[in-house]
Amino acid sequence: MLVSIPRGFRDFPPPFMILRKRVMERVEEIFKRYGFDPFDTPILELWETVKGKLGEETENRLMFIFPDFLSKEWYALRYELTFPLARYIAMHPETPLPFKRYHIGRVWRHEEPQKGRYREFWQCDADIVGSPCPEADAEIVKLNIEVMRTFGFRRYVVKINDRRLLTGIFEEELGIAKPAPVYRSIDKLDKIGEAGVRAELLAKGMNSHLVDKIINLTRIRGRFEEVYEDLRDISNEKVKTALDHLGSIFGIIEDDKLIFDLSLVRGLEYYTGPVFETIVKEPKIGSLAGGGRYDKLIGLYSGKDVPATGASIGIERLIDAGLELGILSLRDKSYIQVFVVSVKRDSWRYAWKVAEFLRKEGFYVSLDLMRRSQSNQREYARKLGAKVIVFVGPKEKDKRSVTIYSNGIRRTVSLENAARTINEVIS
Amino acid sequence: MLVSIPRGFRDFPPPFMILRKRVMERVEEIFKRYGFDPFDTPILELWETVKGKLGEETENRLMFIFPDFLSKEWYALRYELTFPLARYIAMHPETPLPFKRYHIGRVWRHEEPQKGRYREFWQCDADIVGSPCPEADAEIVKLNIEVMRTFGFRRYVVKINDRRLLTGIFEEELGIAKPAPVYRSIDKLDKIGEAGVRAELLAKGMNSHLVDKIINLTRIRGRFEEVYEDLRDISNEKVKTALDHLGSIFGIIEDDKLIFDLSLVRGLEYYTGPVFETIVKEPKIGSLAGGGRYDKLIGLYSGKDVPATGASIGIERLIDAGLELGILSLRDKSYIQVFVVSVKRDSWRYAWKVAEFLRKEGFYVSLDLMRRSQSNQREYARKLGAKVIVFVGPKEKDKRSVTIYSNGIRRTVSLENAARTINEVIS
Numbered sequence: 001m002l003v004s005i006p007r008g009f010r011d012f013p014p015p016f017m018i019l020r021k022r023v024m025e026r027v028e029e030i031f032k033r034y035g036f037d038p039f040d041t042p043i044l045e046l047w048e049t050v051k052g053k054l055g056e057e058t059e060n061r062l063m064f065i066f067p068d069f070l071s072k073e074w075y076a077l078r079y080e081l082t083f084p085l086a087r088y089i090a091m092h093p094e095t096p097l098p099f100k101r102y103h104i105g106r107v108w109r110h111e112e113p114q115k116g117r118y119r120e121f122w123q124c125d126a127d128i129v130g131s132p133c134p135e136a137d138a139e140i141v142k143l144n145i146e147v148m149r150t151f152g153f154r155r156y157v158v159k160i161n162d163r164r165l166l167t168g169i170f171e172e173e174l175g176i177a178k179p180a181p182v183y184r185s186i187d188k189l190d191k192i193g194e195a196g197v198r199a200e201l202l203a204k205g206m207n208s209h210l211v212d213k214i215i216n217l218t219r220i221r222g223r224f225e226e227v228y229e230d231l232r233d234i235s236n237e238k239v240k241t242a243l244d245h246l247g248s249i250f251g252i253i254e255d256d257k258l259i260f261d262l263s264l265v266r267g268l269e270y271y272t273g274p275v276f277e278t279i280v281k282e283p284k285i286g287s288l289a290g291g292g293r294y295d296k297l298i299g300l301y302s303g304k305d306v307p308a309t310g311a312s313i314g315i316e317r318l319i320d321a322g323l324e325l326g327i328l329s330l331r332d333k334s335y336i337q338v339f340v341v342s343v344k345r346d347s348w349r350y351a352w353k354v355a356e357f358l359r360k361e362g363f364y365v366s367l368d369l370m371r372r373s374q375s376n377q378r379e380y381a382r383k384l385g386a387k388v389i390v391f392v393g394p395k396e397k398d399k400r401s402v403t404i405y406s407n408g409i410r411r412t413v414s415l416e417n418a419a420r421t422i423n424e425v426i427s
Numbered sequence: 428m429l430v431s432i433p434r435g436f437r438d439f440p441p442p443f444m445i446l447r448k449r450v451m452e453r454v455e456e457i458f459k460r461y462g463f464d465p466f467d468t469p470i471l472e473l474w475e476t477v478k479g480k481l482g483e484e485t486e487n488r489l490m491f492i493f494p495d496f497l498s499k500e501w502y503a504l505r506y507e508l509t510f511p512l513a514r515y516i517a518m519h520p521e522t523p524l525p526f527k528r529y530h531i532g533r534v535w536r537h538e539e540p541q542k543g544r545y546r547e548f549w550q551c552d553a554d555i556v557g558s559p560c561p562e563a564d565a566e567i568v569k570l571n572i573e574v575m576r577t578f579g580f581r582r583y584v585v586k587i588n589d590r591r592l593l594t595g596i597f598e599e600e601l602g603i604a605k606p607a608p609v610y611r612s613i614d615k616l617d618k619i620g621e622a623g624v625r626a627e628l629l630a631k632g633m634n635s636h637l638v639d640k641i642i643n644l645t646r647i648r649g650r651f652e653e654v655y656e657d658l659r660d661i662s663n664e665k666v667k668t669a670l671d672h673l674g675s676i677f678g679i680i681e682d683d684k685l686i687f688d689l690s691l692v693r694g695l696e697y698y699t700g701p702v703f704e705t706i707v708k709e710p711k712i713g714s715l716a717g718g719g720r721y722d723k724l725i726g727l728y729s730g731k732d733v734p735a736t737g738a739s740i741g742i743e744r745l746i747d748a749g750l751e752l753g754i755l756s757l758r759d760k761s762y763i764q765v766f767v768v769s770v771k772r773d774s775w776r777y778a779w780k781v782a783e784f785l786r787k788e789g790f791y792v793s794l795d796l797m798r799r800s801q802s803n804q805r806e807y808a809r810k811l812g813a814k815v816i817v818f819v820g821p822k823e824k825d826k827r828s829v830t831i832y833s834n835g836i837r838r839t840v841s842l843e844n845a846a847r848t849i850n851e852v853i854s
Contacts, residue, residue, distance in 0.1 A: 003517050003728045006471050006495075006502060011515050014464035014528065021465055033786040035793030037441035037761050038448055042547055043470060043533065044433050066493035068433075070537045075433060088438050090430050096810045098796055101441065106470065110497045120469055131796040139796060252779065301430045334464050352679065359460040366462030369525055369558040369566060383523045 008111065008119030018332045020122070023151075023319055024104055027124045030146050031102040034139060036126050039101035041084035043108075047074035049087060053300055054079060055269055062109050077108035081125040082270075082294065082310065089129055089308075090301030097130025097306075104315075116285060116320050125291075127310025129298070134248035137274045137293055137309045141249060144278050144289050144311055145257055151318070152327040155281040156288075158257050159221075161264040162246055163271045163292070165231075168238030169217060169262075174210065182206075186218055187265040194218075218263040224250040227260045245273060270294045276311065283324045289313040332385065338422060339381035340367040343374050343393030350397040354390060354415065361419040388422050435538065435546030445759045447549075450578075450746055451531055454551045457573050458529040461566065463553050466528035468511035470535075474501035476514060480727055481506060482696055489536050504535040508552040509697075509721065509737065516556055516735075517728030524557025524733075531742075543712060543747050552718075554737025556725070561675035564701045564720055564736045568676060571705050571716050571738055572684055578745070579754040582708040583715075585684050586648075588691040589673055590698045590719070592658075595665030596689075601640060609633075613645055614692040621645075645690040651677040654687045672700060697721045703738065710751045716740040759812065765849060766808035767794040770801050770820030777824040781817060781842065788846040815849050 005011065012020065028038075047065055054063070064077035078084060081103045089095060103125045111117050126143055128136040141158060148156050170179045185200040192200070194215055201211045220230050224247060231243060250258060266275045273293030280288060291311025299305035322328030338358055342351035348368070355367045366386070368377045381389055391403040396412070403412045406425040413421050432438065439447065455465075474492055481490070491504035505511060508530045516522060530552045538544050553570055555563040568585060575583050597606045612627040619627070621642055628638045647657050651674060658670060677685065693702045700720030707715060718738025726732035749755030765785055769778035775795070782794045793813070795804045808816055818830040823839070830839045833852040840848050 003476050003514055004473060005469055005514075005518075006473055006500065007498065009469035009471060011469070011511075011518075012465075012467040013515075013519070013522075014466060017465035017467055032762050032791045033789070035761075035763050035791060037763070038439075038444035039441060040439040040444055042432055042436035042438070044436060044547075046431060046433055049430050061497070064495060064497075066495065068491060068493065070488070070491075071434065073433065084438075087430055087432075088440075091432075091438075092440070095440075096807065100793065120471075128796060133796060133798055135796045135798075334462075335459050336462050336464070339462075362460070364459045364462060366527065369555060369560060369562045371560055371562075380523065 006119070008113035008117075010118060010120070014335075015330050015333050018335065019319065019328060019330055020315065023315060023322075023328065024122070024124065026150055027147055027313060027315075028102065028104060030143065030150060031124075031126050034100075034126070034143050034146075036100045036102040039085070039088075039103045040105060041078070041081075041088060041103070043078050043106065044075040045078060045084060045087065047076045049301070050076045050079075050083065053083065053270075062111065064108050064110060078105070079109060080107050081105060081123050081312065082127065082268075082297065085125075085127055085129070085310075086294075086297045086308070087301050089298050089306060093302065093304075095129075098136065099129040100127070101129075102126045116317060118316065122315040124313040124315055125310060127308060129306060129308040131309070132295065132307035134245050134274075135252065136307075137245070137276075138249045138252035140291060140309055140311045141253055141258060141276055144276070144291075144313070145253070145255055147289070147313060147318075148257070148278060151322060153280060153321075153325070156257065156278060157259045157281075158276055158278050159259055159261040159264045160246065160249065160274060160276045161261055162242035162274045164238040164242035164245075164273060165262065166265065168236040168242065169234065170214075172236055172238065173234060174213060176210075182214065183265045186214070186263050187267070189218055189263045221259060221261040221263065224260055227262075242273070249274065266290060266292060268292075270297045272296055274309070278313075280321050283321055285317055285321050285324075287314075288318050288321060334384040334386070335364045336366050336381075336384050336386045337426060338363050338365045338388045338390055339377070339384070339386040340365060340390045340392060341374060341377045341381065342368055343391055343396075345371070347393050347397050351392045354392050354402055354418070357415060358390070358418065358422070363419070363422065388425055390418070390422075433546070435540035437545060437547070441762075442757050442760050445762065446746065446755060446757055447742065450742060450749075450755065451549070451551065453577055454574055454740060454742075455529065455531060457570065457577060458551075458553050461527075461553070461570050461573075463527045463529040466512070466515075466530045467532060468505070468508075468515060468530070470505050470533065471502040472505060472511060472514065474503045476728070477503045477506075477510065480510065480697075489538065491535050491537060505532070506536060507534050508532060508550050508739065509554065509724065512552075512554055512556070512737075513721075513724045513735070514728050516725050516733060520729065520731075522556075525563065526556040527554070528556075529553045543744060545743060549742040551740040551742055552737060554735060556733060556735040558736070559722065559734035561672050561701075562679065563734075564672070565676045565679035567718060567736055567738050568680055568685060568703055571703070571718075571740070572680070572682055574716070574740060574745075575684070575705060578749060580707060580748075580752070583684065583705060584686045584708075585703055585705050586686055586688040586691045587673065587676065587701060587703045588688055589669035589701045591665040591669035591672075591700060592689065593692065595663040595669065596644060596661065597641075599663055599665065600661060601637065603637075609641065610692045613641070613690050614694070616645055616690045648686060648688040648690065651687055654689075669700070676701065693717060693719060695719075697724045699723055701736070705740075707748050710748055712744055712748050712751075714741075715744050715748060761811040761813070762791045763793050763808075763811050763813045764853060765790050765792045765815045765817055766804070766811070766813040767792060767817045767819060768801060768804045768808065769795055770818055770823075772798070774820050774824045778819045781819050781829055781845070784842060785817070785845065785849070790846070790849065815852055817845070817849075 170176050271292040272295045275292035277287040278289040293309040295307040340351050340355045342348040355365045358365045389405045402418050597603050698719040699722045702719035704714040705716040720736040722734040767778050767782045769775040782792045785792045816832045829845045
C-alpha cells in the first residue's frame with residue numbers, strides 16, 4: 001500500500017512542532033509588546049476577489065486555484081497574508097484606525113520544492129493600516145530588528161529603499177519607459193554580481209552609457225547621511241518625498257543594522273513607498289523577512305485608498321537559519337517533564353493518583369498505559385526525554401511517598417513534598 | 428465593488444481571536460499536563476489516500492475535493508484530524524508507542540452553514556496510538572472531563588458506550604442483519620424522543636415486537652453498576668469483552684459525570700470499541716466533544732492494525748456554549764495594556780523612548796503613529812480598551828518622568844518607577 005502526502009507539504013511530529021511553537025510564541029510576544037493584536041482569515045479566498053491583483057505570473061503559475069464542485073465557486077488558497085487584510089479592511093471600513101494586527105498563518109505557493117522552500121509554509125505578518133506617516137514604517141522596521149535581536153542573530157542587516165526613489169530616478173530622471181526588466185536585473189545583484197547585472201542589461205538592449213549609470217546607482221548603499229549626499233541634488237519631486245520619508249525612519253530607528261540600499265527592489269507589485277528586507281550574512285538563505293508600504297492595495301477592493309505598511313517574517317527560513325547557526329535546536333522530543341513508573345502491577349492505581357497530583361501541580365506528566373514492565377516503562381520515558389522519573393511501588397503506596405529519580409540521583413519523599421523536589425531537580 | 432469570502436467561512440478580528448486563542452491555550456495546557464505532544468499535518472491530503480475511507484455520504488457531499496491543475500493531482504481538504512494521524516503512523520512505523528499527540532487545527536466540511544455550524548472550523552484532538560488497554564480510553568475520558576471542569580461547565584455529562592455492545596446485542600443477539608438504519612434512528616433519541624424512534628423503526632418495516640425490544644434497550648443508561656445488572660446475563664462474547672473494558676474505564680474515572688448510555692452511537696464508521704461524547708444540558712448545542720477507540724483505522728493505510736483511541740473537542744461549540752452561559756466573554760478588544768499619549772508634538776520622541784522602555788519591561792504598549800491631537804489619541808486608546816494611559820509632555824520630558832492615568836487616578840512618577848506603578852494599577 002502506497003501512502004503519501006502532497007509534494008512540497010510536510011507533517012510535523014512533536015520535535016518539529018515544539019520548536020515551531022516556541023519560535024512563533026517568541027515572535028508573537030514581540031508583536032504583542034508593540035501593540036499588535038491577533039487576526040485570522042479563511043484559508044480560501046474567492047478567486048473572483050483575488051484575480052487580477054497579484055500579477056500574471058503569480059496567478060498562473062504559483063497559486064492553487066480550483067473549482068469547488070459543490071458550491072460551483074472558484075476558490076484560491078491564501079497566497080500571502082497582506083491581501084486578505086486588505087480585503088478585510090475593504091469589507092469593514094468601520095475598523096478603528098490605525099489597525100495594528102498580526103497574523104500567523106499558513107500560505108500556499110506552487111513553488112518547485114527545494115531545501116528551505118515548500119508549497120505549504122507559515123508566515124508571521126505585522127501590519128499597520130491607516131497611517132501614512134514614517135512613524136508607522138519605523139515601527140515595522142523596529143519590530144523586525146527586535147525579532148532578530150531576540151533570537152540572537154548577530155550578522156544581519158535590514159535593507160531599506162523606497163519605491164518612489166526607483167520611479168523618480170529610473171523612470172523620470174533616466175527616462176526608462178519600461179523599468180520592470182531593469183528592476184528584475186537589479187534585484188539579482190546579490191546573486192549574480194555587478195558584472196552579471198551589467199551583462200543582463202546589455203542583453204536587454206540598453207546602451208552601455210545608460211547601463212553604466214544604472215550600475216553606479218546600484219552602488220548607492222550605506223548609512224542614510226552618506227546616501228543623502230549622493231541623491232540630494234536630484235530635484236525630482238518623488239525623490240525628495242522619498243528621501244524625507246526615509247530620513248524620518250532613520251531618525252527614529254538609530255540602529256547600525258538599518259542600511260539604505262538602492263538596489264533593493266522586492267518582487268510584489270503593490271508597494272508604493274519604503275520597502276525593507278532582513279538579510280542574514282550566514283547562512284546564505286536570502287531574506288528572513290520583508291515588507292513595505294502599500295497605500296493603494298486596499299483601494300483595489302474598496303475603491304478608496306487607505307495607507308498601510310507591514311512586514312512578513314518567514315518562519316521556515318528563520319528556523320532553518322537558526323538551526324544552522326546553532327541558536328535554535330530540535331533537542332526536545334516531548335514536552336513531558338515527569339514519567340511515573342509503576343514498579344509492580346499492583347501499584348498502578350497509586351501511580352495514577354500520583355500522576356493526577358503532579359498534573360494539578362502544573363507538571364507535564366505521563367505514565368504507563370500499556371501494562372508494561374518496569375524496565376520497558378523506563379526505556380519509553382528515556383526515549384521521550386523525560387527529565388524526571390517518579391518510581392511508585394508497594395512501599396511508596398503504603399507510605400504515600402514517591403521515589404524521584406533524575407540525573408543519577410534518587411530521593412524518596414512524601415507525595416506532598418514531591419512537587420517541590422521535582423522543581424528543584426528540573427531547575 | 429462587491430467583495431466577499433466563501434460561504435460558511437469567517438474572518439476573525441482581534442476580539443474573536445483573543446478569545447479563541449485563550450480557549451485554545453487552556454485546552455492545550457491540559458493536553459500538555461496529560462503528557463500529550465503537539466503535532467500537525469498538511470491541510471491537503473492526497474485524495475488517492477483518502478477515498479473509500481470516510482463513507483460515501485461524507486465523500487460525496489461533505490468533503491472539499493478538487494483537482495490541482497498544476498500538479499495534476501486530486502487533493503482533499505482535511506475533513507478531520509484522526510485520518511491524518513492514522514496516515515502518519517502508517518508512514519512512520521518507527522514512532523515510539525504509545526504515541527500521545529494533540530492536534531489543534533482547522534478542518535473543512537461542506538455543511539449547510541447555520542448558527543454554530545461552519546464550513547471552516549477548528550478541532551482540538553488528543554489521541555493515544557499503540558495501547559489496546561482501557562487505561563488509554565480512560566485517560567482520554569479524563570482529559571475531556573478536565574477540559575469541562577477547567578472552563579467552569581457544570582451541567583454536562585460524558586456519555587459512554589461500546590461499539591462491541593451494539594454489535595453483540597443488536598446484530599448477534601437480536602439478529603438484525605442490517606443494523607446501520609437502526610443505529611441511525613437510535614442516535615436521534617435525544618432529538619426525536621422514544622416515540623419518534625419507534626415510529627422510524629416501524630416505518631423501516633421492523634415488527635413491533637422487535638421494536639419494543641430495541642426501545643427497551645435504549646433505556647439502558649446510568650451508572651455502570653446499574654447497567655451491568657441489566658446486561659450481565661447476556662452470554663455473548665462481544666458483550667462480555669465490552670463490559671469488561673467499560674468496567675475498567677469506570678473503575679479508573681470514578682466521576683459522576685461519566686454515564687453509560689446504550690443509545691450513544693456516534694456517526695463515524697471507524698470506531699471499534701468504547702465511544703464517548705460530552706454533552707452540555709444547556710444550551711441545546713449538541714456535543715462539545717466526542718471520540719472513541721479505532722483499532723482498525725491505521726491498518727486501512729498500512730495493512731497492519733495498531734490500536735488507538737482519542738477524542739476531538741469542537742472549539743466553536745465550546746466557545747458558543749461558554750458565551751451563552753457567561754463563562755466566556757468577548758470583552759477584550761485588544762491585548763494593549765498601555766497607550767502612551769504624546770501631549771504636544773515636540774514630546775513625541777520622548778514618547779517613543781517611554782514606549783520602548785515599557786515594552787522592555789514586558790508591557791503591551793501602543794502609541795500614536797498618526798500625529799494626532801492629544802484628545803484624538805485618548806479617544807483611540809479608549810476604543811481599544813487600554814487600561815493605562817501614560818501621558819508624556821514637555822514637563823515629563825524635562826524631568827524624565829511620566830504621568831500615569833487609570834480609572835480616574837493620575838500620578839506622575841519617574842520613568843524608572845513607571846513599570847512598578849503600572850503593575851500596581853493593572854493588578
